Amino acid sequence: MLEARELACWRGDRAIFAGLSFSLEAGGALLLLGANGAGKSSLLRLLAGLIPAAEGQLLWQSEDALADRVAHAGRLRYLSHQDALKPSLTARENLSFYARLWGGDVAAALGSVGLADLAELPARMLSSGQKRRLALARLALAPAPLWLLDEPTVGLDAASVTRLGGLLAAHRAAGGAVIAATHLPLPLPGARELTL
Numbered sequence: 704m705l706e707a708r709e710l711a712c713w714r715g716d717r718a719i720f721a722g723l724s725f726s727l728e729a730g731g732a733l734l735l736l737g738a739n740g741a742g743k744s745s746l747l748r749l750l751a752g753l754i755p756a757a758e759g760q761l762l763w764q765s766e767d768a769l770a771d772r773v774a775h776a777g778r779l780r781y782l783s784h785q786d787a788l789k790p791s792l793t794a795r796e797n798l799s800f801y802a803r804l805w806g807g808d809v810a811a812a813l814g815s816v817g818l819a820d821l822a823e824l825p826a827r828m829l830s831s832g833q834k835r836r837l838a839l840a841r842l843a844l845a846p847a848p849l850w851l852l853d854e855p856t857v858g859l860d861a862a863s864v865t866r867l868g869g870l871l872a873a874h875r876a877a878g879g880a881v882i883a884a885t886h887l888p889l890p891l892p893g894a895r896e897l898t899l
């Protein structure tokens with residue numbers, strides 16, 4: 704599904720990583736590990752097409768993944784370590800923005816992360832873990848084959864980690880792939896590990 708060949712990344716005037724290769728099959732999962740500053744978030748941004756690779760190739764089904772940026776954006780869900788919420792909009796309104804882009808059932812997605820009762824609360828009033836859950840609810844809106852997740856479980860309680868495990872398992876069972884950067888245990892059975 705996805706293949707990285709000899710990727711190199713520079714941030715500013717510093718080389719962050721080079722010669723990085725991996726492949727990911729449908730239903731597969733890859734955990735990005737490594738110390739602070741190792742380049743996990745940079746790699747996710749590169750895979751999302753948000754920063755350029757200094758060298759190497761990214762292939763999607765054996766074709767240049769980034770030749771058509773719009774097509775690439777359409778096949779992925781990228782969750783950065785920031786929650787990307789509008790503080791003054793309610794939880795429902797925040798998620799409705801993404802539903803207008805991708806489709807999906809906002810109420811069901813809120814329910815899947817346990818936020819049904821807080822749908823009408825402005826995002827600024829949510830706790831940090833609830834904000835993270837609202838960001839993760841985007842994953843439950845409409846299918847996309849590739850999920851790129853940056854520290855998805857930061858701030859989550861145990862029940863929310865279990866719920867996320869359910870979303871990840873359903874996504875993979877439907878043939879979706881996941882790449883996640885994390886310092887914490889993630890419910891991704893059988894995931895391969897890539898240490899930067």
Ligand SMILES: Nc1ncnc2c1ncn2[C@@H]1O[C@H](COP(=O)(O)OP(=O)(O)OP(=O)(O)O)[C@@H](O)[C@H]1O
Pocket residue numbers: 714715716719737738739740741742743744745746884
């Ligand atoms: N916009 C930027 N300009 C210059 N350097 C940057 C920029 N963004 C990140 N860096 C540098 O790139 C390196 C990799 O950062 P990155 O955020 O990818 O690391 P990380 O592995 O995700 O770290 P953490 O575990 O702390 O989240 C760091 O040294 C960081 O300072």
